[in-house]
Each structure stands twice: as structure tokens, then as C-alpha cells.
Amino acid sequence: MVQQLSNKKVAILATDGVEQVELIKPKKALEQAGAQTQVVSPKSDSIQGWNHHDKGDRIPVDITLERANPDDYDALLLPGGALNPDQLRTNSQAVQFVKSFFAAGKPVAAICHGPWTLIEADVVKGRTLTSWPSLQTDLRNAGATWVDREVVVDGGLVTSRNPQDIPAFNDKMIEEFAEGQHEEQRRSA
Structure with missing residues (x-):
């Protein structure tokens, strides 16, 4: 496999309640493409994964949010699960962490409920996104255009709806x- 992401370091911001498959499968794909990944969390040691409504596995945390420096990463992944982003969007440190990627023009990917944290970071206005369908009103109210598509790319921001969309x-x-930095990211920061 071509190592498209060698020398790239990706932060995966998550906490308890993360949809396990939305963290594990993208993390594996990133690593197979050559990226170094780190699970960043307000929690230390591990977070509780979920398989929709059922508890899943504990997922190791590589670095606490308190110790993580966004400048050390080339990109950001925001997995979903309703509980995970609902907690992250009320954590000012997590919101600032997300905002910093946009301010630096770094690419960001969010799936399912992950865009809730983007709304709180105030980085969706004027963008086209997709998400879990229940977020469409929240995204529209925040100034985004919501579409029901498998995957949407808008200037360095990649969004998808659910676990079935993970391959795309x-x-x-x-x-x-x-690709790396995107000037379009800065416009929304």
C-alpha cells in the first residue's frame, strides 16, 4: 500500500460514548496509509466505546487533552456516537483544540454526531456538510448547508453520516x- 500519510500525525479527539467502529476503522485506515495516530481525550488511560446502544470495548488513550498540543498534529479526526461529541462540545478545552485546526488550515474529518463539536467551535458557517440526520437542523442553524450524502468534502473538511459510510x-x-493545509479551513476559524 502507498504510504500517502507517512510523516503525518493525526489527533483523534474522543471521550466516553464514542461509536467504537467510527474510531477504530478510520484509525486503522490512517495507520495503514502511514500516519501516526494518537487518541486524545479529556480522560486518561482509556475511554468507553459503544456499539450503537451497547457498551463496546475500552479504547486506550494516548495523551490527555490537557497535555496535547494541536501544533503537534497535521490533521484531526472526530468520531461520532451521540454521547462522545455531546460531552466534547461542552468542554471548552476540546472546543478550542478543534478550533485551532481550522485556524491553522489543517484538514479535519468528522463522522456521524462528530459535527456537534464543530458547531460549538463555530467553524461550520458557510460550509456544506453531512452528518447523522438528527444534526441537520443544528448544522443549518449554525449556518451550514446540510446534505444527505455518503461523504462530503468542503475545503479540507470531510464529513460522513454513519458507520456504513466508513469506506468512502x-x-x-x-x-x-x-493534501495537508487548506486555506479554506482558515476562513471559518
Whole structure:
């Protein structure tokens, strides 16, 4: 496999309640493409994954949010699960962490409920996104255009709806992360 992402470091921001498959499968795809990934969380040691409504596995945390420096990363992944982004969007440190990627023009990928944190970071206005359908009103109210598509790319921001979209999501995420910085990201920061 071509190592499109060698020398790239990707932060995966998540906490308890993350949809396990939306973290594990993209993380694996990033690593197979050559990226170094780190699970960043407000929690230390591990976070509780979920398989829709059922508890899943504990997922190791590589670095706490408190210690993580966004300048050390080339890109950001925001997995979904309703509980995970609902907690992250109320954490000012997590919101600032997300905002910093946009301010630096770095690519970001969010799936399912992940865009909730983007709304709180105030980076969706004027953008086209997709998400889990229940977020469409929130995204529209925040100034985004919501569409029901498998994957959407808007100037370095990659979004998808659900676990069934992961193959297309992974392909576009790797493509955008390989491109690196995007001036379009800065316009919304």
C-alpha cells in the first residue's frame, strides 16, 4: 500500500460514548496509509466505546487533552456516537483544540454526531456538510448547508453520516489529510 500519510500525525479527539467502529476503522485506515495516530481525550488511560446502544470495548488513550498540543498534529479526526461529541462540545478545552485546526488550515474529518463539536467551535458557517440526520437542523442553524450524502468534502473538511459510510469516509479523509493545509479551513476559524 502507498504510504500517502507517512510523516503525518493525526489527533483523534474522543471521550466516553464514542461509536467504537467510527474510531477504530478510520484509525486503522490512517495507520495503514502511514500516519501516526494518537487518541486524545479529556480522560486518561482509556475511554468507553459503544456499539450503537451497547457498551463496546475500552479504547486506550494516548495523551490527555490537557497535555496535547494541536501544533503537534497535521490533521484531526472526530468520531461520532451521540454521547462522545455531546460531552466534547461542552468542554471548552476540546472546543478550542478543534478550533485551532481550522485556524491553522489543517484538514479535519468528522463522522456521524462528530459535527456537534464543530458547531460549538463555530467553524461550520458557510460550509456544506453531512452528518447523522438528527444534526441537520443544528448544522443549518449554525449556518451550514446540510446534505444527505455518503461523504462530503468542503475545503479540507470531510464529513460522513454513519458507520456504513466508513469506506468512502476513509478514502476521502486520507486524500484530504495527504493534501495537508487548506486555506479554506482558515476562513471559518
